[in-house]
Amino acid sequence: MKTRTIPYTNYSEKNRLEMVDFYNEATEDYKFWSKDFNMHFGYFSWFKTNLFRRDTMLNEMNTQIMKRLQIKNTKNRLIDLGCGMGATMRYALNNFKNVIAYGVTLSDFQVKKGNELLKGKNGIIIKENYNNTFFQSNSFDSAIAIESFCHSGHNVNSLKEAHRILKPKGRLVIADAFLKKNHNNLCCGGKFAYQKLCEHWSLEKLETHHYIKDKLEELGFTNIKIEDISYRVAPSVLHVPFAISGFILKKIFRFKNLKRESLHNLKGSFYALLSGLHLKSFGYYIISASKQ
Ligand SMILES: C[S@@+](CC[C@H](N)C(=O)[O-])C[C@H]1O[C@@H](n2cnc3c(N)ncnc32)[C@H](O)[C@@H]1O
DSSP: OOOOOOOOOHHHHHHHHHHHHHHHHHGGGHHHHOTTOOOSOOOOOTTTSOTTOHHHHHHHHHHHHHHHHTOOSSOEEEEEESOTTSHHHHHHHHHOTTEEEEEEESOHHHHHHHHHHTTTSSEEEEEOOTTSOSSOTTOEEEEEEESOGGGGTSOHHHHHHHHHHEEEEEEEEEEEEEESSOGGGOOHHHHHHHHHHHHHTTOOOOOBHHHHHHHHHHHTEEEEEEEEOHHHHHHHHTTHHHHHHHHHHHHHHTTOOOOHHHHHHHHHHHHHHHHHHOTTTEEEEEEEEEEO
16 A cells, blocks of 8 residues: 655645535435436437437446447456446446446545445445545556546646556546636636636636646557547536526425535536537547556
8 A cells, every 4th residue: 555645735625625515415416417326417429319318418428438448358447536426337337247346536425325326236436535546556447537537627646646556558538628728818708617617616627638638648648539529518518507497496396495515516517508608718528548
C-alpha cells in the first residue's frame, strides 16, 4: 500500500466537501432522471434509442463506453472512477460475464445504496478518492470516468492515478463535458453559464480537451482518441427542463419541501443546458486511450 499525499488547496478542499454533501443529499433525486440510476447524460443512436425514453439514451452511453474499452473474452478487472450509484458497473456486469467491477466514490450514501443495488453481482463500491486510491499499481484492465473527473477540475492527478492502476495495454475511457477554448476566452454568456455550472454542481473547473490529450500523451498513454459527441448527447440534455418541471411538480403534489442540495442540483442541470447552448465554447467528448 502506498502513502497518501494529496496537495489540496483550500479551494479544492472546500469544493470536495461541498461535492460530498451534494451527493449524499441529492443522489436520491437522480431516480427521477433515470430509473437505473444513471447519473450522466445520454447518447442518441438512430434505431437503437428512443428520443422520448431517456433511459434508452442513458444506457446507450454505457454501451458506447463499454465498446471503447475493447473488452475481450478473458477476465477483465474494471474500475469506475467516480461511480455514482454504480449504474455503469451494473450495466457492464449484466452484459459481460468476465468482468469484475470496482467503483469508487466519496459519497457514503452512494457506497451504501450502490452496494445494495450490486448485491449478488461481481462488483463492489468503495469509498476512495480517485486521485489517490489504495489499489496496487498495474491492477486493472479497464478504467472509466463518466462525468466524474470534472469534479476535480480535470486534474492531471486523476489521469496519473488512472495510469498507475491500469495494467500495460489497459484501456481508459472518459466521457465528460470539456471546454473548447481556455475559460479566459469565453464570451460573457459562456463565462456566466460556466461559472454557475461549476458553482451548482461542485465542479472545480473544466479543462479543454486539448489539455487532456497533452497530459495523456505526457503520461505515456497511446492510441488517444478524442470524439466530439455533443450532438449525440444534446437530445438527453434537452430533457432537462421537462425532468426539472416534473420533479418540482411531484414534490408540490406530495407537499414535500425541496432540499437545498436538490435545488442546487436542479439549478446545476439548468446551467448545464445553458452551457450546452454555447456550441463554440463547450462540447461533450468521449476520450479513450491505452496504457503502453
Ligand atoms: C455525476 S456523478 C457520475 C456518476 C457515474 N459515473 C454515472 O455516470 O452514473 C459524479 C461521481 O463522481 C464522484 N466523485 C467526484 N469526485 C470524486 C473523487 N475525488 N473521488 C471519487 N469519486 C468522486 C461522485 O461521488 C459521483 O459519484
